[in-house]
Amino acid sequence: MAKLNFGGVEENVVTRDEFPLAKAQEVLKDEVVAVIGYGVQGPGQALNQKENGVNVIVGQRKNSKSWDKAVSDGFVPGETLFDIEEALQRGTIICYLLSDAAQIQLWPTVKKHLTPGKALYFSHGFGITYNEQTGIVPPKDVDVFLVAPKGSGTSLRRMFLQGRGLNSSYAIFQDATGRAYERVVALGIAIGSGYLFETDFRKEVFSDLTGERGTLMGAIQGIFAAQYQVLRSKGHSPSESFNETVEELTQSLMPLVAENGMDWMYANCSTTAQRGALDWWKKFRDATLPVFTDLYESVAAGKEAAKSIESNSKPDYREKLEVELAELRDSEMWRAGKTVRSLRPENQEPAAEENQEAFVEAVI
Numbered sequence: 180m181a182k183l184n185f186g187g188v189e190e191n192v193v194t195r196d197e198f199p200l201a202k203a204q205e206v207l208k209d210e211v212v213a214v215i216g217y218g219v220q221g222p223g224q225a226l227n228q229k230e231n232g233v234n235v236i237v238g239q240r241k242n243s244k245s246w247d248k249a250v251s252d253g254f255v256p257g258e259t260l261f262d263i264e265e266a267l268q269r270g271t272i273i274c275y276l277l278s279d280a281a282q283i284q285l286w287p288t289v290k291k292h293l294t295p296g297k298a299l300y301f302s303h304g305f306g307i308t309y310n311e312q313t314g315i316v317p318p319k320d321v322d323v324f325l326v327a328p329k330g331s332g333t334s335l336r337r338m339f340l341q342g343r344g345l346n347s348s349y350a351i352f353q354d355a356t357g358r359a360y361e362r363v364v365a366l367g368i369a370i371g372s373g374y375l376f377e378t379d380f381r382k383e384v385f386s387d388l389t390g391e392r393g394t395l396m397g398a399i400q401g402i403f404a405a406q407y408q409v410l411r412s413k414g415h416s417p418s419e420s421f422n423e424t425v426e427e428l429t430q431s432l433m434p435l436v437a438e439n440g441m442d443w444m445y446a447n448c449s450t451t452a453q454r455g456a457l458d459w460w461k462k463f464r465d466a467t468l469p470v471f472t473d474l475y476e477s478v479a480a481g482k483e484a485a486k487s488i489e490s491n492s493k494p495d496y497r498e499k500l501e502v503e504l505a506e507l508r509d510s511e512m513w514r515a516g517k518t519v520r521s522l523r524p525e526n527q528e529p530a531a532e533e534n535q536e537a538f539v540e541a542v543i
C-alpha cells in the first residue's frame with residue numbers, strides 16, 4: 180500500500196499501479212460476485228465488473244423496472260440475472276446495493292445466505308454503523324467490508340466508459356477469512372475506482388452524510404437559491420440571475436477548480452473578482468460554520484439516519500420524493516436553468532426554441 184502526503188498528512192492509498200486489474204482478476208477468479216439491487220450504484224458496479232472480466236451476477240426483484248433495465252443492459256435471466264434469493268445463494272461475495280432503507284427489510288433473507296467464508300460488501304457505512312436502528316449485525320465467520328465510490332453510480336459508469344476512474348474509499352469491518360484486504364481492494368479496482376483511500380465504516384458514513392447534506396447537494400442548492408432570490412428581488416432578469424449563480428459556476432469556473440485548485444481558478448479571473456472573493460469567502464465560511472456543525476452533530480447522533488429510514492421505508496416514498504423534486508424542478512430558477520442549458524451551442528436543436536417559448540410564457 181502506498182503512503183501519500185495529503186496537504187502534509189500521510190495516508191494509505193491503493194493505486195491501480197500497485198494493484199492492477201490483472202491482480203484484481205486473479206484475486207476474484209473463483210468468486211461469484213452477486214450484485215443485489217440494480218438502482219443507481221448496482222448498474223455502474225455490475226457492468227464495470229462484468230467488462231473487467233469478473234464473474235458477476237445480479238439479484239433483483241422480478242417484475243420491476245430495475246429487472247427490465249438489467250435485461251436491457253445484457254444480464255440474462257437464469258444465467259447472470261436471478262431473483263434476489265437465488266443470487267444470494269449463488270454469490271460468494273454479496274454486494275448489498277439496495278437502498279439503505281430496503282437493506283433493513285431484506286436483512287433476514289441476506290443473513291440466511293451468509294454462510295462461512297462468504298463476504299458481505301457495502302458501498303456505505305450506514306447499515307453497520309447504525310446497527311441499533313438497522314438491525315444489521317453480520318455473522319462472525321464472514322468478511323465484511325465496503326467500497327464507497329465518491330460520486331454517483333451514473334458517474335462511476337460514465338467515467339469507466341471514458342477510460343477514467345472515480346475515486347472510492349474502502350474499509351474493512353470484519354476479516355474472517357484473512358483475505359478481506361485483497362478481496363475488498365480487488366473489488367474496488369474491478370468496479371472502476373481510480374484509486375482507493377482508507378477509512379472505517381463510521382467515518383465513511385459520517386463524512387458521506389455530511390457531504391451530501393452539505394456542500395455537495397444541500398448547501399449548494401441553498402446558496403444558489405439565496406443568491407438567485409437576492410438578484411431577482413433587486414430587479415435582475417432570470418437569465419442574468421441564473422447565469423451569475425449556476426451556469427458560470429458549472430460551465431466555466433468549477434472545471435478550472437477541478438483541474439488545478441481554487442487559487443488557480445481565482446488567478447484566472449480579474450483582479451477585481453479576486454479582491455472581492457478573497458474579502459468575502461471568510462464571511463461565508465463563518466456564516467455557515469454553525470450550520471455545518473449542527474449537521475455533523477445530527478449525523479453523529481444518528482438523527483439523519485433515523486429520518487432517512489423513517490421516510491424511505493414508507494411504501495409511497497418514491498412518490499413523495501418525486502413531489503419534492505418536482506418542487507425544485509418547477510421553481511423559477513431551475514426552469515430558467517432549463518432554458519439556459521438549451522441555449523448551450525452543443526445543445527442547440529429545434530427543441531431549444533420550444534423551451535425558450537415555454538419559459539417566456541411562464542415567466543412573463
Ligand SMILES: NC(=O)c1ccc[n+]([C@@H]2O[C@H](COP(=O)([O-])OP(=O)(O)OC[C@H]3O[C@@H](n4cnc5c(N)ncnc54)[C@H](O)[C@@H]3O)[C@@H](O)[C@H]2O)c1
Binds near residue numbers: 281
Ligand atoms: N446512488 C449512488 O450513486 C450512491 C453513491 C455511493 C454510495 N451509494 C450507496 O449504495 C447503496 C445503494 O444505493 P442506490 O442509490 O444505488 O440504491 P437505490 O435507491 O437506487 O435502490 C437500489 C435497488 O433497491 C431496490 N429496492 C428498493 N426497495 C426494495 C425492497 N424493499 N426490496 C427489494 N429491493 C428493493 C430497487 O429496486 C433498486 O433496484 C446504498 O448503500 C447507498 O447509500 C449510493
Ligand SMILES: CC(C)(O)[C@@H](O)C(=O)O
Binds near residue numbers: 329330331391
Ligand atoms: C452520490 C453521493 C451523494 O456521493 C452518495 O453519497 C449518495 O448517497 O448518493
Ligand SMILES: [Mg+2]
Binds near residue numbers: 387388391
Ligand atoms: Mg451517500
Ligand SMILES: [Mg+2]
Binds near residue numbers: 328329330387390391
Ligand atoms: Mg457520497
